[in-house]
Amino acid sequence: MGAAKRHLDRFKIASKIGQARLQGMFTSSRLAPGSIISESTGSPRDQFHLLELHRKYGDIFTTWSAGKLTTCIVGHELGLRFLTEKKAKLRAATIDMTPIFPEGFLRAMEGTTHVDYRRMFLAAFRAISLEGRSSEFRAILHGRLTELTTGEGRLRSQTAAQILKQASTALMLQLILGAKDGSKIAGELTDAYNAYAPNGMHIVITPTERAKYERIKGLVLNLADDLKGSESPPSSLLEYMVRFQTLDDTVVGNLIHMTEFARYDFHGLWRWILLETAGEENYLNAIADEPDARRREVMAKSAVSETLRMQQSEFILRTAIMPIIFEGFLIPRRSRVRICIWEAHRDANKFLDPDVFKPDRFVDKKFSSASYAPLGLDHHRCLGAGWTLQLSGLLVEELAENFSVKLLNYGTVSRGHFHYEPGPDSQISLTARR
Numbered sequence: 001m002g003a004a005k006r007h008l009d010r011f012k013i014a015s016k017i018g019q020a021r022l023q024g025m026f027t028s029s030r031l032a033p034g035s036i037i038s039e040s041t042g043s044p045r046d047q048f049h050l051l052e053l054h055r056k057y058g059d060i061f062t063t064w065s066a067g068k069l070t071t072c073i074v075g076h077e078l079g080l081r082f083l084t085e086k087k088a089k090l091r092a093a094t095i096d097m098t099p100i101f102p103e104g105f106l107r108a109m110e111g112t113t114h115v116d117y118r119r120m121f122l123a124a125f126r127a128i129s130l131e132g133r134s135s136e137f138r139a140i141l142h143g144r145l146t147e148l149t150t151g152e153g154r155l156r157s158q159t160a161a162q163i164l165k166q167a168s169t170a171l172m173l174q175l176i177l178g179a180k181d182g183s184k185i186a187g188e189l190t191d192a193y194n195a196y197a198p199n200g201m202h203i204v205i206t207p208t209e210r211a212k213y214e215r216i217k218g219l220v221l222n223l224a225d226d227l228k229g230s231e232s233p234p235s236s237l238l239e240y241m242v243r244f245q246t247l248d249d250t251v252v253g254n255l256i257h258m259t260e261f262a263r264y265d266f267h268g269l270w271r272w273i274l275l276e277t278a279g280e281e282n283y284l285n286a287i288a289d290e291p292d293a294r295r296r297e298v299m300a301k302s303a304v305s306e307t308l309r310m311q312q313s314e315f316i317l318r319t320a321i322m323p324i325i326f327e328g329f330l331i332p333r334r335s336r337v338r339i340c341i342w343e344a345h346r347d348a349n350k351f352l353d354p355d356v357f358k359p360d361r362f363v364d365k366k367f368s369s370a371s372y373a374p375l376g377l378d379h380h381r382c383l384g385a386g387w388t389l390q391l392s393g394l395l396v397e398e399l400a401e402n403f404s405v406k407l408l409n410y411g412t413v414s415r416g417h418f419h420y421e422p423g424p425d426s427q428i429s430l431t432a433r434r
């Protein structure tokens with residue numbers, strides 16, 4: 001990290017602390033205790049960095065994260081109380097899409113606009129039943145996983161990532177946009193998405209990205225036109241929206257980006273599932289040997305829930321749009337609030353041996369949202385929660401029943417574009433079961 005960046009960070013931190021002092025004087029409050037140093041200073045941060053600050057400073061502490069003054073809150077009950085009590089003073093910290101489509105992301109909406117669009121999307125998710133479609137989805141997963149059993153580089157972490165992304169892309173194109181795997185339109189959309197967001201979404205949308213978005217939109221509107229005459233029950237979110245005439249520019253924009261976020265998040269989760277279950281050969285064998293299909297599903301979903309707890313859930317991020325006082329501490333205007341989901345999932349009072357991956361942890365035990373909430377806490381809770389468990393459960397069942405999975409090297413966890421991910425040195429061997 002260059003000296004110029006360090007100077008800039010120091011300047012930004014000093015100016016934010018100055019503003020916080022001023023707001024503190026007006027509100028007779030102060031920042032929560034903590035450590036406000038730039039990422040460019042001191043030792044590199046790892047997955048456990050905030051957990052260490054939490055142990056040192058308590059459930060509410062201040063830090064400097066991703067170039068922003070950030071108040072961290074650890075504990076789901078405390079987090080939910082904060083989100084509920086301060087709802088009117090918060091906005092989701094996410095990309096502003098209003099330059100491209102009118103109301104922007106559902107995640108960024110508030111008030112009646114959010115209520116109306118969320119209701120529309122909820123109805124669409126409810127109408128698209130995954131029931132009875134397991135073999136269709138398993139065929140997609142099976143085909144892609146088989147590619148990981150041969151060829152040069154099949155053990156490489158990056159190869160696994162690419163193949164899992166192909167699988168998640170195929171499934172999301174089918175379920176969200178109705179583009180059947182292997183069809184011409186699915187191929188065109190895959191190319192268009194890979195050009196638009198090759199490794200997750202851009203934070204700022206430039207005219208170049210806008211043009212790439214318009215290419216996807218053109219393809220999606222063609223698909224929508226083709227669906228107009230269809231009379232069978234809708235099999236994708238797009239088809240539902242066409243059928244119920246709720247397809248406006250905001251819905252189209254959200255469907256397009258939901259596909260992008262979902263394919264990205266799924267492939268991230270699936271990389272972790274592959275890595276974590278590879279070390280649990282006995283558990284995979286137990287799933288394969290289980291005669292009761294319902295029980296097999298529960299066991300597979302438990303491994304998914306445990307992977308979400310251990311690895312894929314990170315945080316809920318909000319921006320304070322005005323000064324907030326919470327538990328006596330000041331959260332300055334335009335600063336960030338991070339509800340630390342991952343850290344709370346490592347609480348030994350809530351989870352026995354919290355740092356150990358126990359794939360059966362969720363088999364016969366339910367955890368309330370006060371302990372476990374990988375998919376959101378408040379009115380922005382994940383709409384794809386059911387799909388996440390269902391489709392990832394199918395991935396685990398597919399691995400257990402049709403493949404032999406061996407962990408060659410767990411590797412070192414690394415910081416990816418948006419999330420922590422399996423390190424480039426992690427190695428898993430996948431072979432087809434005879």
Ligand code: HEM
Nearest residue numbers: 106107262265266269316374375376380381382383384388
């Ligand atoms: C690994 C899988 C996934 C994870 C970990 C995840 C996580 C989350 C979290 C934590 C939130 C709450 C964000 C907030 O409060 O700011 C959220 C919201 C959301 N998720 Fe997911 N998600 C996943 C998969 C999906 C899928 C597959 C879809 C759709 C196909 C989806 C659609 C959404 C939408 C639309 C919202 C915003 C809802 C609203 O604002 O009302 N997610 N997700």
